[in-house]
Amino acid sequence: xxxxYFDANTPKVAAVVGFYxxxxxxxxxxxxxxxxxxxDLPLLFLLLQLLIAVLLLHVAAMFITRVEIPKLELETxxxxxxxxxxxxxxxxxxxxxxxxxxxxxFQIARGLVLPLTIVVFSAHTRTVPSVRVGIAAGTVAIxxxxxxxxxxxxPAHVAPSSLSLFYGVxxxxxxxxHAVLIKSSLPYCNNSTIQLAYxxxxxxxxxxxxxxxxxxxxxxxxxxxxxxxxxxxxxxxGSIVTGIFGFLLCIAGLLSxxxxxxxxxxxxxxxxxxxxxLLGVWLFKDIMTVYVLTPDFNRAGSILVIMIGTIYxxxxxxxxxxxxxxxxxxxxxIGNRKHEEDSDDGEVTVVFGVPEEEEKV
Numbered sequence: 001x002x003x004x005y006f007d008a009n010t011p012k013v014a015a016v017v018g019f020y021x022x023x024x025x026x027x028x029x030x031x032x033x034x035x036x037x038x039x040d041l042p043l044l045f046l047l048l049q050l051l052i053a054v055l056l057l058h059v060a061a062m063f064i065t066r067v068e069i070p071k072l073e074l075e076t077x078x079x080x081x082x083x084x085x086x087x088x089x090x091x092x093x094x095x096x097x098x099x100x101x102x103x104x105x106f107q108i109a110r111g112l113v114l115p116l117t118i119v120v121f122s123a124h125t126r127t128v129p130s131v132r133v134g135i136a137a138g139t140v141a142i143x144x145x146x147x148x149x150x151x152x153x154x155p156a157h158v159a160p161s162s163l164s165l166f167y168g169v170x171x172x173x174x175x176x177x178h179a180v181l182i183k184s185s186l187p188y189c190n191n192s193t194i195q196l197a198y199x200x201x202x203x204x205x206x207x208x209x210x211x212x213x214x215x216x217x218x219x220x221x222x223x224x225x226x227x228x229x230x231x232x233x234x235x236x237x238g239s240i241v242t243g244i245f246g247f248l249l250c251i252a253g254l255l256s257x258x259x260x261x262x263x264x265x266x267x268x269x270x271x272x273x274x275x276x277x278l279l280g281v282w283l284f285k286d287i288m289t290v291y292v293l294t295p296d297f298n299r300a301g302s303i304l305v306i307m308i309g310t311i312y313x314x315x316x317x318x319x320x321x322x323x324x325x326x327x328x329x330x331x332x333x334i335g336n337r338k339h340e341e342d343s344d345d346g347e348v349t350v351v352f353g354v355p356e357e358e359e360k361v
Contacts, residue, residue, distance in 0.1 A: 023248040030245065034238030035099070037231060038224070042095045043208065044217040045239060050205040052243025057198050070195040077203070079188045080196075083181040084203035090174030091204065092211065097167035111144020112172035120176045124184075132316040139309030147302030201247075 034045060060067040070076070115137050118129055129137075182196070189195035212218065224230040 019248075023245050027242055027245045030238055030242050031098075034235060034242065037234045037238075039099065040220050040224075041217050041235070042099050043092070043212045043215055044221060045235070045242075046091060046095055047205060047208050047212050048239040049243045049246040050201045050208065052240065053201040053247035054198065054205065056244065056247045057194070057201070067194050068192065070189060070192075070198055076188055076199075080185055080199050080203065083178065083185040083196075084200055085207065086174050086178045086181055087200050088204040088207045090171055090178055092208070093167045093171040093174060097164055097171050100161065100164040100167065111141050111147075112169060113175050114140050116172050116176040117179055120180050124180050130316070130320065133313065136309050136313035136316055139312065140306055143302045143305030143307075143309055145302075146305060197247075 031045075035042060038045065057067065058069060061069050118133065118137050122129055186193070186196060189199065225232060
């Protein structure tokens with residue numbers, strides 16, 4: 001029984017989570033490369049990603065029958081406004097935090113997402129998480145906080161400002177809300193992750209455009225075009241690549257939450273952040289230099305703690321998800337007993353009951 005359960009579900013969940021993590025990792029590092037070359041265009045860069053994702057959905061719908069573009073109805077738009085607003089607000093705060101802090105400190109946003117998601121999910125479902133889940137969440141959060149703990153060896157210009165920390169906290173909070181809202185929003189899209197992805201990207205682009213104008217990033221782009229020191233090809237190709245992988249990431253993230261729970265989705269994000277940090281050491285050698293090459297080894301310790309918390313959570317959830325063992329029923333013995341009773345009394349009534357342990361499940 002247990003083997004059939006895990007054989008049917010475990011590969012599916014692992015494939016979705018792995019797809020989500022891979023798309024997210026590519027997205028992060030290409031984003032990093034583009035923002036390094038064009039630090040004054042974060043919102044315009046984000047807007048282009050959203051528009052490219054919408055375009056790709058239209059192209060995919062022309063060749064793939066399962067990709068269905070939803071009808072743009074006002075009533076549906078009103079129902080999906082909360083999830084769209086939460087998504088774009090989270091993306092804006094996420095971008096502002098990434099812009100204003102060191103890349104390594106940005107990981108604190110993902111660390112705060114985990115406990116906040118558990119709190120939001122528990123409040124939404126009116127349930128209390130198990131003690132083991134709480135311990136796992138606390139372990140992962142401590143791991144992230146350990147990696148960005150203040151250190152006397154960290155230069156003052158690297159230390160994050162209070163405003164950037166505020167951006168990170170708000171980003172974490174809105175990501176937690178978004179993870180929970182997705183499941184409640186799917187029924188408005190015929191339970192289609194593709195349709196929800198279309199609504200989310202199109203709606204987010206519409207809400208983001210005024211902020212692009214407000215920050216005058218289009219004028220900044222025009223100035224950069226006439227700047228001989230600016231490499232526009234990095235921004236152009238980076239926008240295309242991140243638009244494609246942003247489309248894949250949106251689909252992967254929605255599938256991850258649909259197949260798993262919001263909390264499992266966020267813990268996979270935590271593990272992805274660990275891999276992201278390790279790859280950052282290799283691709284951007286300066287990301288962990290300040291922390292790892294100092295006597296306290298904050299960042300290396302945080303990676304270890306995060307891994308321990310994530311593995312422990314996976315083990316806990318596997319125990320909670322596994323169905324209880326069922327008692328085997330000896331049908332042959334029941335048949336023999338019935339035969340003996342028929343021989344003695346000539347008439348018998350057999351009642352097939354459920355074991356007491358199973359009634360309580």
